[in-house]
Amino acid sequence: MATNSYTLLSALGTLLLGLVITVALVCGYTYLVTLTSFHINARKHTDTSAKAQLAHSPPLVPYFVPGLGSTITFSNQNIGTYWTWLQSQASRYRQDAFAIILAGKHTNFIFSEAGIAAIFKSRQVSREKLDQQLGVNVLGMSKEDSVKAFPYDVAEKEKSSVAKIYSEHLLSSSAVNALTGKFMETFRAELESDASLGEGIEVDLYDFLWKKVFIASTTAQCGSTLLEMFPDFSTDYKIWEDNLLGLLFGTPPLFARSAYDARDASVKKLEAWLNAGYAKPLKDGEDPDWEPNFGAKVMRKRHDYYHQQGLSIHGQAGFDLIAIAGIISNATPATGWLLLHILSPTSPPDFHSRIMAELESSRKNDGSVDIPALTRLPLLNSAFHEVLRLYVDLLVVRQVDSSVALGGHYVKQGEQVMAPTWMTHRNPAFFENPEVFDPERFLTKDAETGKVGYSIAGLGGKYFPFGGGHYMCPGRTFAKQEVLGTVAVLLLNFDIDFVGYTGQGSGKHGFPGIKKGYAGNQVVGIEGDMRVRIKKRSTGI
Known part of the structure; x- marks a missing residue:
C-alpha cells in the first residue's frame, strides 16, 4: 500500500515537473521569438533608406505568455x-509607436x-464595437441593447443619432449656456444652504468640492427628481466610477464584486427614475431648457x-449612467487639481x-460671474489647460476596420489602435519640463500690442485632452465652463486658507498625488487632499 502511494506521488511529481518544464520552454521560446522579431522590426524604423521609409507595422513588444x-x-x-517605461523604450530604440498583445488583442x-x-x-478606424x-461590461446592458445603443450607423436621415443630439443640444452656444446657468444656480444654492x-x-x-459639484452637475443634467428619489445615489456611483476601466477590460466579478454590485445598483436606481419620469410627460408643445423630472433638454x-x-x-438606464459620467467624471477632478x-x-x-x-474682472454688478468673460481670462485658462495636459491620462481607442497607414504606421484590419495622452502631453520634445505644473505654459503675447492671451492652437497631435476627430x-x-465657474464662485465668495495636506499625497511637501487606477482613466483621481x-x-453669495 505504501509502495503504491509512493509510486503515485512520484508519478505526480514527475508529471508536475514535466508540466513546469513545458510551460517554461513555451514561455522562453515565445520570448525569444518575439524579442527577435522586435529587434528586426525596430531596425526598420531607424533605417534611413528610401525603402525602409515606407509604412510598416509598429514593433511588437516582447512577451513571455x-x-x-x-x-x-x-x-x-x-x-x-x-x-514612463514605454517612453524609455521609445527613446532607447528611437520609436514613435509600439504594439503589444493586450488580452489577446493586437494593440498598437x-x-x-x-x-x-x-x-x-x-475613416478606416472606428469605435462602435x-x-x-x-x-455590456461597464453599463450592464444586454448584447442586444448594446447593439441598439451603439449602432454602426443610423441610416435614415430623418432619424435621430447621439451625434446629432449632442450637436444641437450640448455643443450649441444656447444649449451649453442653459446647462451652465442651471449648474451655477444649483451650485450657488448648495453653498448658500450650508450654514x-x-x-x-x-x-x-x-x-x-466633490459632494457639492456632484449635486449641482447631476441636478443640472438630470433634474432634481433623481437625487430626491435617491439621496445616496453618489455612493454607488462613486464606486462604479472608480472601477469603470476595470469593468471595461472585463475584470471577472470574482475580483471586482463591489464594482459590479455598484454598477447594478446605480442602473436599478436609474430605471426607477426613468419610470417615474415617463409617468409624468410634458404637455404637448412644451420643450423647456430644463425641467425637474429629466433635467436638461439634451437628456x-x-x-x-x-x-x-x-x-x-x-x-436606457445604463446609457444614462454613462451620460452622467461624461459630465461629472472628468470635470470634477479637473476642478480639484486646478484649485x-x-x-x-x-x-x-x-x-x-x-x-x-x-476673477474680479469677471464679477458682474449683481455679484454673479460672467461666464463668457471667464473663458477669456489668460492665466486662468492657461492654468486650466495645464491641468488637462498634466493630469489627463486618456486613451483614444479605435478598432481597425480595414488595413491602413496612419502617419507611417501600418495597422491591420482586426487590430486596435490607441493614442495615449500621457506619452504626448509629457513628451519633452513637445513640452519643456513636462513633469512640472507651469500655469503660464499656454500664455501668449501679441507682438504688436503687447496684450497677453492664451492659446492651444497648432498643437495638433501633441495635445488632445478631449480626444479628437468625429469622437x-x-x-x-x-x-470648461463648469470648471472655471466653480473656481470663480468659490474664490470670489469665500476666504479659503491653507491649513495643511492630508492623506497619502506624494507631491512636493505632501501635495496630493495621483490616485491608483488603470491606464487611460482620463482625468486622473486625486490621492490625498488639502485641509x-x-x-x-x-x-x-
Whole structure:
C-alpha cells in the first residue's frame, strides 16, 4: 500500500515537473521569438533608406505568455508607470509607436504627432464595437441593447443619432449656456444652504468640492427628481466610477464584486427614475431648457433616441449612467487639481493673487460671474489647460476596420489602435519640463500690442485632452465652463486658507498625488487632499 502511494506521488511529481518544464520552454521560446522579431522590426524604423521609409507595422513588444502578452504589465495601477517605461523604450530604440498583445488583442500604441493626427482623420478606424463592449461590461446592458445603443450607423436621415443630439443640444452656444446657468444656480444654492460656511469650517477641500459639484452637475443634467428619489445615489456611483476601466477590460466579478454590485445598483436606481419620469410627460408643445423630472433638454432628446432604437428600460438606464459620467467624471477632478494648485503654498507666490485679479474682472454688478468673460481670462485658462495636459491620462481607442497607414504606421484590419495622452502631453520634445505644473505654459503675447492671451492652437497631435476627430468629447465646452465657474464662485465668495495636506499625497511637501487606477482613466483621481478653512465673505453669495 505504501509502495503504491509512493509510486503515485512520484508519478505526480514527475508529471508536475514535466508540466513546469513545458510551460517554461513555451514561455522562453515565445520570448525569444518575439524579442527577435522586435529587434528586426525596430531596425526598420531607424533605417534611413528610401525603402525602409515606407509604412510598416509598429514593433511588437516582447512577451513571455502566449495570448496574455503584455496584459499584466499594462494593467499596473500606478498611473504613469507603464507609460514612463514605454517612453524609455521609445527613446532607447528611437520609436514613435509600439504594439503589444493586450488580452489577446493586437494593440498598437501610436504616439507620433503625425500618427495621432491620422487617427483622428481616418475613416478606416472606428469605435462602435468598443462602445458595444462598454455597453455590456461597464453599463450592464444586454448584447442586444448594446447593439441598439451603439449602432454602426443610423441610416435614415430623418432619424435621430447621439451625434446629432449632442450637436444641437450640448455643443450649441444656447444649449451649453442653459446647462451652465442651471449648474451655477444649483451650485450657488448648495453653498448658500450650508450654514456652517457662514461661521467658517475646516474641510478637506476636494472631498468638500466633490459632494457639492456632484449635486449641482447631476441636478443640472438630470433634474432634481433623481437625487430626491435617491439621496445616496453618489455612493454607488462613486464606486462604479472608480472601477469603470476595470469593468471595461472585463475584470471577472470574482475580483471586482463591489464594482459590479455598484454598477447594478446605480442602473436599478436609474430605471426607477426613468419610470417615474415617463409617468409624468410634458404637455404637448412644451420643450423647456430644463425641467425637474429629466433635467436638461439634451437628456430628454437622448430618451427620444432610446425609444427610437427600441432600448429596454434596463438598457436606457445604463446609457444614462454613462451620460452622467461624461459630465461629472472628468470635470470634477479637473476642478480639484486646478484649485489645489491655485491654493497650494508650493505654487509660484504670485499665482493666487494674479488669478484673483483676473476673477474680479469677471464679477458682474449683481455679484454673479460672467461666464463668457471667464473663458477669456489668460492665466486662468492657461492654468486650466495645464491641468488637462498634466493630469489627463486618456486613451483614444479605435478598432481597425480595414488595413491602413496612419502617419507611417501600418495597422491591420482586426487590430486596435490607441493614442495615449500621457506619452504626448509629457513628451519633452513637445513640452519643456513636462513633469512640472507651469500655469503660464499656454500664455501668449501679441507682438504688436503687447496684450497677453492664451492659446492651444497648432498643437495638433501633441495635445488632445478631449480626444479628437468625429469622437471628440461633446461635453468639452460645458466641462470648461463648469470648471472655471466653480473656481470663480468659490474664490470670489469665500476666504479659503491653507491649513495643511492630508492623506497619502506624494507631491512636493505632501501635495496630493495621483490616485491608483488603470491606464487611460482620463482625468486622473486625486490621492490625498488639502485641509483648508473656508468661510463665507460678508460680501459673498
